[in-house]
Amino acid sequence: MTHNTPLSPRPLHHLSQVQRRVLTTAQLHAHGVTSAETDERCRPGGPWQQFLPGVYLLHPGPPTSAERLQAVLLYARGPAHGNPAHGVPAQPGADGRNPPRRRPDAILTGPAALALHGFAGAPPLTSLEKIDVLVPRSRRLRGTGCARVLRTSEMPSPVPVTGLPVAPVPRALADTVTHLSDADAVRRLLSEAVRGGHCEPACVVRELHRARLLSRPHLVAAVDALLAERRAVAEERLYRMVREHGLPDPVWNVDLKLPGGPWLGGLDAYWPRQAVALELDTRAPRHGSRQEHDTQWSEYARKRELLERLGITVLHITPKKLRDAPEQQAAVVRTALSASTDRAPAAQIMVLPR
Structure with missing residues (x-):
């Protein structure tokens, strides 16, 4: 008897090649192979082998x-x-429909x-x-x-x-x-x-x-x-989005400051003529406390509110949106740039390298 001996009566055409070579005790019984026959085939030098408890390889080596x-x-x-x-597909229930997957x-x-x-x-x-x-x-x-x-x-x-x-x-x-x-x-x-x-x-x-x-x-x-690493990847995607979708070049990685006044915050990209600011939203769950998370979010909101009061349009883009829908995000930026002609001029802002 060899490992090529058919396991009838149940056919194996529904199983993959791997599944035909690796079967459990219950599967072997379902194919008409008794425990005694399994033990015989798994003797030293035999065509089968027990690999794990209750699991058999139907070949040597x-x-x-x-x-x-x-x-x-x-x-x-x-x-x-x-x-x-x-590997056997679920059988239809009494109503003819497949049972729900679990x-x-x-x-x-x-x-x-x-x-x-x-x-x-x-x-x-x-x-x-x-x-x-x-x-x-x-x-x-x-x-x-x-x-x-x-x-x-x-x-x-x-x-x-x-x-x-x-x-x-x-x-x-x-x-x-x-x-x-x-x-x-x-x-x-x-x-x-x-x-x-x-x-x-x-x-x-x-x-x-x-x-x-x-x-x-x-x-x-x-x-x-x-x-x-997440921020570095997001920055690379932002550069690529501006370049590949024909957006005007912004000034990159800058700080904004009121002349003779306070620092307003840092930005990843800024279009001075149109007064459009873009910031990558790279907040992520961390090992810090919830208070730290809330503080970070409050800082985002404070900066956005301050800049918008000065007439600057602020866009937040997440790394996920840059990855999954760069064309859509480019359209958002383009719309904001185009709409600048319909807005009142922004306050005078100093743009400094970060």
Whole structure:
């Protein structure tokens, strides 16, 4: 008997190649393979092998990365959770409609999830000794072999990657850096999340806060670097928006001051002839107190109110809008510049390099 022996009576055409090579005890029983037959095929030198408790590779030799991921998911799902025929579409209910989808009982996270999301800074799947998998906190499942089980009270909504349920990038980052003490490695991963457009820094900071990781000094430093990185990326996108959409050149990174009077505040871009000011709104959840957040917002509002009283139109643009809709943001700026001819002249302002 070889590993190519058909597993009838249930056909396998609905399963992928990987799913055909990695099956659970329950799946094998559903295909008519008894426990005795499974044990026979898994003898030393046999065509099959037990990879994790209740999970079998239907071939000899080492598993591929895809097979390891599939095996960990099947192990984490457990025999009593989910459809044992993993990968089988949900069957219609009595009314002919499909039952509502529910979140998976197991979601890949940590370095494996980052690798699946395409992070260059994540270790390759082939080098991972452990594959992290999230399961509900109510489960009493323990890690074994290459499966490292992380229990959580709140399962995130998975992102499908190559047909596998994968944790969103912010959650995968948090589950990765919790095991990292190398500050440079943490900074590189957080930076790639922003530079690569995988997610907004605010989402990362919120997830790190939720995981109670912001008491660690090297993570606090990494978050500060992340927020600085966010501003640098946003500034690059702002320069590109002005250039590619044919807007008149502003003066960049300036301070405004009343002649002989007080300092009015700094701006990322200013069009003096039209009295139009633009400021990047890079506020993000931090490890500071709510009072600090409120103070920061009050400062934004105070500066805007003061400048508008002086006849200056103030535009706030978020990094996310610059990334997702630069053409729309360019139109907002162009409209403000055009409308300047219909307004009363602004007060005389001193423009100083920042």
